Amino acid sequence: TEVADIEVANSESKNLDGNELDRYTSKKTSSSKGSLEILNQLSRFWKDIKVLLFDKVYLTNSNADLLFGGVTIVCGIFGTLAGGYILDYIDSTISNAFKLLSGASFLGAIFCFSAFCSKNLYGFLFLFSIGELLVFATQGPVNYVCLHSVKPSMRPLSMAMSTVSIHIFGDVPSSPLVGILQDYVNNWRVTALILTSILFIAAGIWFVGIFLHSVDKFNEDSGHFSTTTERSDLLPLLEGSNKDTPESANS
Template sequence: MAKVESAEEEQTSWFTPTRLLVLLCVVNLLNYVDRGVIASNGVNGSPRQTSCNPLETCQGGSGIQGEFDLTNFQDGVLSSVFLVGLLVASPIFAYMAKMHNSFKLMGMGLSVWTFATAMCGFSLDFWSITAARMLVGVGEASFISLASPFIRESAPYDKRSSWLAYFYMCIPAGMALGYVYGGVVGSSLNWRMAFWGEAVLMLPLALLGFAAGNAQQKAHKMNKLATLSREEEATEGIKIHGVLPAEPKSFGMHVRTFCGDVNMLFQSKIYTVSVAGAVAFNAVLGAYSYWGPRAGYAIFNLTNADLVFGCMTAICAVVGTPIGGNIFDAVGATAPNGFKLLTIATSVGGLACFLSFLSSSLVSFIPLFAVGELFLFATQSPVNDLILGSTTEELQPLATAISTICIHVFGDVPSAPIVGAVQDYLNDWQTTTLLLTSVFFLAAFIWAFGVFIQGKDETEWCDYADLEENDGKVPLLQKN
């Protein structure tokens, strides 16, 4: 018996918060590699030549677009259809985390992700790859909703924001790596191989998710049983092993509970202000990512705009994101300090970007824009820390899911077509980009309100922080 308990303790102790942070960062990196792959030239390819001179040989196109003969509209759908699965499934996974083990849910979602990316490689036409991309979003939803709450809750109290920064730093790094990986594999081998390679890399990570979930449950049982008397141990053992299951809820009860949880989130002024500012902030970033290279080409005659914007954004994000997290930890991760940091960083970053598009030469544009992006990416960890810290541990997955939905539905998804409509009307990329960049000041203005939040919200934030500081950290979160 002692040997069995020793083996269980050894298995459980392996999944320490630091190792799980590395695991989740690798998963996040690979997740965004996939985003870069679907957009890379080697995988996305080029359309077939519809008209050519009779003396010339018509080109059959390349990659996904060439093989399936996709229009530009269909090609654009493939890059964003994952959002359908993500937005539908993320609140479902977040709600399920209240009743089921988070790491097992992540293992389930990553298994779906693995299957979906493999199916992208086996797709036969536009509709089959579209369905596969939607499933990729479903798999991603489990990870997006559950990873950041775990990281925040398991990190040392004075390193919460910096740990989140390492996690979010993997987003631009993964995108950049995906462009390279997709371009190399798609061009030298075949675009299908790029997706199959992703599936092979993710499969062991999905299995580790299940293993972490099992270890987490064993740790919970061992801690429970160690604190009970023999009589209580027998009763608790029945509950732990599921002999007396809880009475199941009806679908209507689940819906009412879910709606009540969402309502509770938005009763928090800290959460509402954080999300509202993030919507405005990400509306600009989303439009930048879509229209930035074209605007750079039009304003500064920047022929390699894709490469310049991509490299500059990746470098600034990888440097700026952890800087923001470490500064937040250093000044004290409180709600007022968080909103002050967000307001200052967004104002300075927005001003630098605004001046960069006012400049008349590429020599002044690049350093100004780089400085702006450094400050802007410094907001990523503090704003997510505020979103998570505004509620209880139980509701943190749902807080992440709802904020993700708001950011996409009201922010970066509609911003690209709106900016396109503005450009159609003005026919002046410099004016259009200046109007777009000014929305950063709206985000800073919204976050500035958070500095003055007093009363119940700030008291609850302090209560949550005190509980986290006083609780001893364990190898895994104590969840059934």
């Protein structure tokens, strides 16, 4: 019986060694596959860079890039200024800022969506220019809400959080996500339409802000500053020295 037990134990140990060997082999195989995929991606990236740098295929779309960039610059400047001017004209309040944000985003979404549906170059430029003007018009109201929703001492932090949030939730993830979507859909028109549809969601979020209870804290005194009474009790240094001068002269 002891010999049989020893043989059973040896067979079990061999089975365990075989299982461990299989696990080790599978892990090694999976890690090698992962490294090969990374190397393949890097090689593809390097090939694309070589094509861009040496073959200069991007020059074929240079006119479109210049035209699109020029429209964006002009619409960005005038749209931003127009948004601030309109908000001042309709009475600058947080509620009106949300109304302007909702309306501009919704109309901008309509014009941009229509532009990407258009197959005519001039029609696209006209519709897209108006859409960009409306989208950029949201810059002023957004900054107004950020500044007037917090106490004066919190304004720098409010603007900093707004800027960081725009990058973290906006231009940083949008580029790779749009690239992944384009690789999946393989249709630039559909990709652009899906991307533009997000503006309708943004308009809905701004619309909800109209009905939220908001308090304008722009003129509130900050705890870091002294009150008017405290300021009046403080004498200027030069004035105090002037009052002391006659007394010192008489003495």
